[in-house]
Amino acid sequence: MHEYSIVQGILDAVIPSAQQANANRVLAVRLRIGDMTEVVTESLMFLWDIACEERGELVEGAELVVEEVKPRSACVVCGTEFEHDRLHVRCPKCGSAQTLLLQGRELEITAIDVDV
Numbered sequence: 001m002h003e004y005s006i007v008q009g010i011l012d013a014v015i016p017s018a019q020q021a022n023a024n025r026v027l028a029v030r031l032r033i034g035d036m037t038e039v040v041t042e043s044l045m046f047l048w049d050i051a052c053e054e055r056g057e058l059v060e061g062a063e064l065v066v067e068e069v070k071p072r073s074a075c076v077v078c079g080t081e082f083e084h085d086r087l088h089v090r091c092p093k094c095g096s097a098q099t100l101l102l103q104g105r106e107l108e109i110t111a112i113d114v115d116v
């Protein structure tokens with residue numbers, strides 16, 4: 001499952017940095033997720049709680065805060081920049097389907113809140 005490996009990957013990054021900061025507990029992890037990644041936020045949240053419990057005290061009960069990033073593209077033909085959803089990537093001005101994705105594929109940890 002796609003979301004499962006993402007959650008494990010996040011924890012693999014979060015746990016060592018929390019330990020390095022001498023944290024007693026991770027309170028929250030903030031993520032930016034682009035809509036084009038096709039990550040299902042609800043599944044991510046659900047798996048997050050389970051995985052945190054498995055990993056023990058340090059991350060138990062940590063909150064996952066997801067900021068969703070709307071996809072944005074530029075038209076290669078006329079240069080118009082526009083927001084769109086996952087399925088409709090077409091220039092609203094000239095109708096071209098030749099577009100360049102500017103944002104929407106993010107999957108990054110922006111902050112880790114810890115209790116020290």
Ligand SMILES: [Zn+2]
Nearest residue numbers: 075078091094
């Ligand atoms: Zn265009």
